[in-house]
Structure formats: C-alpha cells, structure tokens
Amino acid sequence: MSSSKAAMRYLATSTVVQPLIHRWYAVPYFAAPHTGAMNLAKRQLPALRSYLAAPEAHALALTNPDMFGAPFVNAREGGPAAIEELVERTLKEGQPRLRLAEDIDTMRAVLKAKADGGSLAPLYAELPPSLHGVSELVYDTAGNASLRFFESLLYRTAALQPEAQTISLLPRHDPNQPFVYGSPVLPHGRAELNVPFSAPELGELFAGHRRQVDVEQLVELFELAGAQQEIFRGLFTDREPRPYTYAAPGEVRMRYFGHASVLLEFEGFTVMTDPTLGYDDDGHSHYTFADLPERIDVVVISHGHSDHFSLETLLQLRDRIGTIVVPQTSGGTLPDFNLRVFLENFGFRNVVELGEVQSLDLGHARITALPFLGEHGDMDIRAKMVPMVRIGGRGFLFATDTSPIDPSIYELVGREIGTIDALFIGLECVGAPMSWLYGPFLDTPIGRDHDNDRGLKGSFAGPADKVAQQVGARNVFVYALGMEPWLKHLSGCWYDPEAEQIKQSELLTELCARRGVSSELLYITDQRSWPSGSEAVTPTRAK
Known part of the structure; x- marks a missing residue:
C-alpha cells in the first residue's frame, strides 16, 4: 500500500508497549x-x-x-x-x-x-x-x-519459543494492572502484535516516537485484522513530539527518570543507567520516553532484576542505542543468566561486557564496573555491577541495590573511584524473601527462616553513609525504592511515610548533613547540572 498523508502519524507517547510470553x-x-x-x-x-x-x-x-x-x-x-x-x-x-x-x-x-x-x-x-x-x-x-x-x-x-512471544499495546497506562510476577496479562482492550521480540520490523513502529510513520503500512506489516486494526490505529496521533533541549555547552546534566533510570549528558553525549521508563498521560508528572534525545549513546545495565533490566523499555529504544554495557558473567547457571547473550538474541547490537574493576571509554564517558554485594539472596550471581560513570570531568557512582556488608571493597578500589560528585544508592533495607525471585531455580525448597534471612535487601542508612564517606561523595541521592506509582506492577510495592525505607532515607539525610553533605530521596522528576571539571561546586537544580 502506498503512503498517504492521512496515514502518516506519530506513535502517541501514552502508548504502553508490553512484551509477553505465554x-x-x-x-x-x-x-x-x-x-x-x-x-x-x-x-x-x-x-x-x-x-x-x-x-x-x-x-x-x-x-x-x-x-x-x-x-x-x-x-x-x-x-x-x-x-x-x-x-x-x-x-x-x-x-x-x-x-x-x-x-x-x-x-x-x-x-x-x-x-x-x-x-x-x-x-x-x-x-x-x-x-x-x-x-x-x-x-x-x-x-x-x-x-x-x-x-x-x-x-x-x-x-x-518465539511463537509464544507477543507485543501487547495499550492506549495508556493501566493503574490497576496486576503484579507481573503474580498474574498473566489477558488480552482485553489491547492491540497485539504476534511477532517475536527480535523482530526488526518493531523498529519501524517505535520510530513513530520521533517521526511520522505510515499507520496503514504498519497495519499490513503486522497482519492486524478486525477490531485489532481499530485499536492499533487509535495508538497514533498528529501531535508532534516534544523537542529535546540539550544541556548548555560545558555543562554536565543529570535527569532522573524514575526508579534507577538516570540520564547523564555532556556536549550532546548521553549515558543512561537501567532504563525503566513510564509513559505520558498516566496521571503523574515525570520524565517519559518523550523526554529522551534522538540517540542514547550508552546504556548501562547494573544487573538483571526486572526493575533494572526492562525489556519493555529497551525494545522501544533498541534502534536508538549506540552501545549497551552489561556486567560480565561466566554464566551457565539458572540464577546467573548471561545478559549479553540475552540481549543479542533479542536483536540488540553492540553489547559489551565489563568485568570487575574494568573500564571502558566511549565518547565523553568512562564506565567502570565495581563489585556489587548483597540483594541477590547470597546466590552465586556474578552478572551484576555497581557502575561508575565519569563524564565531563564529573564522577557518578550508581550503587543501585547494593548492600555494603563489606565496605572495604571501596577502599581497595579507591584509585579507580576517584572524586565522586554524586552517589546514588538504594535503601531497600527490608526486601522480599529470596524465593520470591529465585524459588523456581532451587533444587529443594528453602526453609522460611533462611528464606527471609536471605531476603533481597539493599542498604541501611548507616552503611550507605559510610560508603558515601569512603568515596568522598559530594552529593548523595537515594533512589530505586520502587516508589513510582506507574511502576507498581513491576516493583510490587509502594511505601507510606512510616515505611522503614523512608525512615532510613530521612536518617541518611541527617547523617550526611552532620558532615555538610547534601542527601535526599529522588522521586518523580529531578534535574541537576554541574559545570564540567573536577572542582567542588554546588550543583544547580531544576524541577
């Protein structure tokens, strides 16, 4: 079918794209x-x-x-x-x-x-x-x-089982979607593309985030019929995408997209950590896919848990990513799956593994993989890293869900760490039982006491403050707590003001303040800027 002007539209930035299997x-x-x-x-x-x-x-x-x-x-x-x-x-x-x-x-x-x-x-x-x-x-x-x-x-x-894979599309976020580990996703009110996750034609659909695409050609390409055609057509809009404004020359900018997703930018070069993004029109004001640049030069994945390694987000960005950096693993065991092999088999290119204390220079950035302790239930899992990103002469350490049960690590790698302008650390200090994630892989079930004792925990405030002191962090940000309402179906949790995680965040703020260091809990949307260089400065802030 030839293109017609009426058929050329943008993929609405509210469109939810969910990969399903069985x-x-x-x-x-x-x-x-x-x-x-x-x-x-x-x-x-x-x-x-x-x-x-x-x-x-x-x-x-x-x-x-x-x-x-x-x-x-x-x-x-x-x-x-x-x-x-x-x-x-x-x-x-x-x-x-x-x-x-x-x-x-x-x-x-x-x-x-x-x-x-x-x-x-x-x-x-x-x-x-x-x-x-x-x-x-x-x-x-x-x-x-x-x-x-x-x-x-x-x-x-x-x-x-590529034949069991489906790309399921919703016009907008469903705030009542059940927890994804506990319930299947039934097909009501969705447009569904019966293509494998590796399908290259998905790139043409997701290009609609930034340019007009021919909707009728896509209907034919994905062999949609009946009511599916009308649902699919309703996912597109004539509204042009929001223009992206790059950081000022000489400025290092940080944008917080929620959970553990942080976009760093310097001189037009971008690095994003653990992309797990939300959508427009979900009832909350936050950065979304619509706030990303045309190209993301580097994506860094800290570990393979679903709130940090989102196939939903990554598939939509697949053709816009320059290089994906993942932690290296010997692989081969059930709980320690190989992230590079996984991504490459779902159509991703330029996937690079980093071993412990290895560094990689890409454009304006240097990414270093540091050891990651805790949060994995004491399982022998090696596909994990605490990424450190140096960009524009500034240092950012992403301690994700790590629990610094042996903080001497940061003393031994002090030379590689250098000056840290911002430490990002998770304070999920309670965590789910180990079997909540790893139970299906165990040879025999684990007792309840050990299951809870080996829970998927992050750090408490005291150890987090010690790490901040060890690395000389000038700013401390608490993140990756699963607080975002639009990610509830992924995280399975939310917190009230009395939750232990929130109390620990407040305690960390107090501990840091005693040393004259800024600390706060990131939530919804945050943006900071630093001049390039290594001198100590107070970052500018915009919200």
Whole structure:
C-alpha cells in the first residue's frame, strides 16, 4: 500500500508497549529459555491452578493492598474461564519449555543419586533429550555436581519459543494492572502484535516516537485484522513530539527518570543507567520516553532484576542505542543468566561486557564496573555491577541495590573511584524473601527462616553513609525504592511515610548533613547540572 498523508502519524507517547510470553509479562527471568522454563513449570502454572482451585480465596487476598506483590492471581474481567483456557493453551503450546524444566529436574536427581565424586562422563548417556548439546556436567570445588548451560546454544533450541512471544499495546497506562510476577496479562482492550521480540520490523513502529510513520503500512506489516486494526490505529496521533533541549555547552546534566533510570549528558553525549521508563498521560508528572534525545549513546545495565533490566523499555529504544554495557558473567547457571547473550538474541547490537574493576571509554564517558554485594539472596550471581560513570570531568557512582556488608571493597578500589560528585544508592533495607525471585531455580525448597534471612535487601542508612564517606561523595541521592506509582506492577510495592525505607532515607539525610553533605530521596522528576571539571561546586537544580 502506498503512503498517504492521512496515514502518516506519530506513535502517541501514552502508548504502553508490553512484551509477553505465554501471556505473562516478559521479565528477563521469564523470557530466557532455561529460566523461563523453570518459571513456567514451577511458578506460573502452579499459580493458575491454585487460582482455579479457589478463585474466591485469591480475590479475597487481593482486597488487602499488602497482598499486591504476593502470589495471588488477579484474573480481572476474564475470571476462571479465561484462566482455564490459558492453562489448557499453555500445556499445549508450552511443551518445549515444560519438557526442558522436567528434564532439568530429572538430571538433577540423577546427579544427586550417582555423582559420587568420580568421573561424570558416564552420566552424559543419561542426559534427557532437551539437555543434549546445551549443557555440561560439572563439580564445584566442594564436590557438588550440577548442570552448566551453554546459553548461546539454548537460544537456538525450541525452548526459546518465539511463537509464544507477543507485543501487547495499550492506549495508556493501566493503574490497576496486576503484579507481573503474580498474574498473566489477558488480552482485553489491547492491540497485539504476534511477532517475536527480535523482530526488526518493531523498529519501524517505535520510530513513530520521533517521526511520522505510515499507520496503514504498519497495519499490513503486522497482519492486524478486525477490531485489532481499530485499536492499533487509535495508538497514533498528529501531535508532534516534544523537542529535546540539550544541556548548555560545558555543562554536565543529570535527569532522573524514575526508579534507577538516570540520564547523564555532556556536549550532546548521553549515558543512561537501567532504563525503566513510564509513559505520558498516566496521571503523574515525570520524565517519559518523550523526554529522551534522538540517540542514547550508552546504556548501562547494573544487573538483571526486572526493575533494572526492562525489556519493555529497551525494545522501544533498541534502534536508538549506540552501545549497551552489561556486567560480565561466566554464566551457565539458572540464577546467573548471561545478559549479553540475552540481549543479542533479542536483536540488540553492540553489547559489551565489563568485568570487575574494568573500564571502558566511549565518547565523553568512562564506565567502570565495581563489585556489587548483597540483594541477590547470597546466590552465586556474578552478572551484576555497581557502575561508575565519569563524564565531563564529573564522577557518578550508581550503587543501585547494593548492600555494603563489606565496605572495604571501596577502599581497595579507591584509585579507580576517584572524586565522586554524586552517589546514588538504594535503601531497600527490608526486601522480599529470596524465593520470591529465585524459588523456581532451587533444587529443594528453602526453609522460611533462611528464606527471609536471605531476603533481597539493599542498604541501611548507616552503611550507605559510610560508603558515601569512603568515596568522598559530594552529593548523595537515594533512589530505586520502587516508589513510582506507574511502576507498581513491576516493583510490587509502594511505601507510606512510616515505611522503614523512608525512615532510613530521612536518617541518611541527617547523617550526611552532620558532615555538610547534601542527601535526599529522588522521586518523580529531578534535574541537576554541574559545570564540567573536577572542582567542588554546588550543583544547580531544576524541577
């Protein structure tokens, strides 16, 4: 179909774009083949069956706001009939993943029974079919046998399930969307593109954020029919995008987009951390996709948790990103999936891994990966880093969800840290139980006491203040607490003024003030500017 002037429109900046797999929101641990298999078999299907056994109990539990992040299914208008249909369809269409999950458990049982410290070579004959060619049998130094996966090869197997992937589009943010770890996303009122996440044609759709695109050509490209066409057409507007205003020459500017998303800019060069963005017209005033520049030169991912590694955001920016920097991992275990392999298999280019205390120079910026302690339930997870970004002669340290249980790290890497103009640190000092995220990967369930003791915790105020002193931070910002209402379906939490996290933020402000250092909790929208250079100055502020 030839283009017509009437068909040329912009993708509305209120349009919500959600990647789904088997109707579940595609957080990284659901999207990767092996981790997705274990979640499908041990989290998602059991949750749906539990709901079908007692839908009233699930509905009653969710009337308590404190149960929002708990494992209760919200079927909304679909009710039991929709969930029953989803279970039947998943059992049929999810066979490649369900088989992989079953085979992983089978091989774990074989290793437990037969790996007695001798050679593991004879046990390769007992590998189930889905594990042949994609796994290795190994001992750790304590003599415990386990599976190690060749992740790049796993993405070449049927367990990737591109046919189960959907791009689901909503006209605007749904403030009542259920928690994505607890409930599937049912198709009511959505336009749905039945294409894999790696589909290059998605770039043409998302180009509509910045330029006019031919809506009717897109309707044909994505083979939309019936009511889906009208919903899809309603996602576009004649309103031109907001123009982007770059920072003044010689100025280093920081813009806070919410949670752990910070945009740094100097002389037109941009670096963004952990992009997890919201949309316009969601009832809140904050920076959104519409406030981004045409190109983001560098994206830095601190770790693979879904509130820091958002496939929803990254897919929309895929063609606008120059380089993505991720933490290096040996990979191969269920909880420690490889971020580079993941991104490359979903169509991202120029993905670079950084090992501990390695640095990378890109344009006006130097990115250094520092060690990351805590928040991962004491699991052996290496795909994580505390990024330090030096840009325009200024230093920014993003301590994300780290818990400085051994602060001597920052003394040993002091030379690499240098002068820090701003420390960003999370004070999620309570955290969910370890099994909330990692339960489907465990060989055997963990006891409740240990589960809570190993919770996914960040820092308290006292240790955070010590880190700030160690690195000589001139400004301290608390962030990544999951406070943003538009991210509630991802974070599973929100805080009232009496929450411990808020109290710790206030305490950190007091501790820093005693030393003459500024500290505050970032929320909604914040922008700061520093002159380039290394001299100590008070940053200018705009909100």
